Amino acid sequence: FVKRSGKSGWQLYGSHIRTQFDQKYLLEKRLRLAVENQSFHLEFQPQISGADHRLVGTEALIRWKDDQLGHVPPARFLPVAEESGLMNRIGEWVLEEACRTAASWQKEGLSIRMGVNISPSQFQRADFVQTVSAVLAKTGLAPELLDLEITENDLLYHQDSCLHILQRLKEIGVKLSIDDFGTGFSSLSYLRQFPVDTLKIDKSFIKEVYENKNDQAIVTSIIQLAHNMEMRVIAEGVEEQQSLPFLMERNCDELQGFYYSRPVPPEKILLFHKELPS
Numbered sequence: 529f530v531k532r533s534g535k536s537g538w539q540l541y542g543s544h545i546r547t548q549f550d551q552k553y554l555l556e557k558r559l560r561l562a563v564e565n566q567s568f569h570l571e572f573q574p575q576i577s578g579a580d581h582r583l584v585g586t587e588a589l590i591r592w593k594d595d596q597l598g599h600v601p602p603a604r605f606l607p608v609a610e611e612s613g614l615m616n617r618i619g620e621w622v623l624e625e626a627c628r629t630a631a632s633w634q635k636e637g638l639s640i641r642m643g644v645n646i647s648p649s650q651f652q653r654a655d656f657v658q659t660v661s662a663v664l665a666k667t668g669l670a671p672e673l674l675d676l677e678i679t680e681n682d683l684l685y686h687q688d689s690c691l692h693i694l695q696r697l698k699e700i701g702v703k704l705s706i707d708d709f710g711t712g713f714s715s716l717s718y719l720r721q722f723p724v725d726t727l728k729i730d731k732s733f734i735k736e737v738y739e740n741k742n743d744q745a746i747v748t749s750i751i752q753l754a755h756n757m758e759m760r761v762i763a764e765g766v767e768e769q770q771s772l773p774f775l776m777e778r779n780c781d782e783l784q785g786f787y788y789s790r791p792v793p794p795e796k797i798l799l800f801h802k803e804l805p806s
């Protein structure tokens with residue numbers, strides 16, 4: 529009896545493992561198919577200047593709606609893509625689609641920066657800089673309108689190989705941002721050597737910045753640090769109107785978050801451009 533219950537216990541546990549395994553297997557299988565068929569799309573989230581509340585840029589964010597799985601958030605499928613060697617192809621698709629979109633806006637008279645998230649497996653590749661150049665040439669986007677975002681953690685983890693790549697990217701004229709700034713296990717000394725244009729303050733510090741004294745201290749320091757090093761600074765995850773006075777008083781250069789807009793399809797950006805309240 530004990531043996532039997534033990535066995536069924538093991539079976540239960542085993543079937544739980546198998547379920548997780550099956551789910552991941554299914555996700556990977558569907559993801560491969562999505563890569564083949566290029567069945568992703570992009571949404572774009574506005575970035576607003578703190579000084580005059582103009583639309584100055586957008587961040588491209590990948591979206592995947594699968595026929596079987598429905599909407600799968602990037603936080604769920606990008607790690608699987610990374611593990612299964614699909615990330616580079618996905619990343620290249622994002623880069624080209626984002627640049628093509630920004631170039632089309634440029635033709636419509638809307639010259640704004642396009643932020644594109646880059647994963648470590650992308651920028652680690654020997655041909656990454658070449659790929660970026662080729663995409664700019666192909667789409668006709670001005671290099672200074674492309675803003676490559678690399679998270680602080682990825683940058684720190686791959687510190688040694690990064691410097692040279694970032695320098696070469698600067699040579700072709702694109703902008704570089706450190707994403708999720710403040711969450712990395714950082715010594716700050718790396719900032720001296722990296723040719724970075726912008727710090728994006730992680731949204732965890734912005735969420736309650738209107739009332740949380742510790743967040744206020746951290747955000748104030750990051751803005752000062754960025755400005756003292758002649759970098760631009762963006763507050764990510766601005767959800768509350770109450771946070772605006774705090775960020776504006778400290779001359780935070782740009783604001784991004786649900787308060788202004790959720791990520792939206794490209795045609796909405798052109799409308800947003802015309803309708804933005806001052």
Ligand code: C2E
Pocket residue numbers: 573588589590601602603606619622645646647677707708731764765766767784785786787791
């Ligand atoms: P991220 O680059 O830090 O992008 C910002 C994330 O915060 C987005 O989530 C955005 O929808 C969300 N967000 C924006 N404003 C607010 C706000 O006011 N409040 C809250 N709570 N959230 C806000 P999303 O689109 O789910 O993307 C999650 C992460 O997935 C991104 O974080 C980025 O690391 C990664 N990711 C998304 N698209 C791509 C891509 O094309 N390539 C790569 N390599 N990574 C991507």
Ligand code: MG
Pocket residue numbers: 587645677707
């Ligand atoms: Mg980002």
Ligand code: MG
Pocket residue numbers: 707708728730731764
């Ligand atoms: Mg971020």
Ligand code: MG
Pocket residue numbers: 679707708
């Ligand atoms: Mg992130």
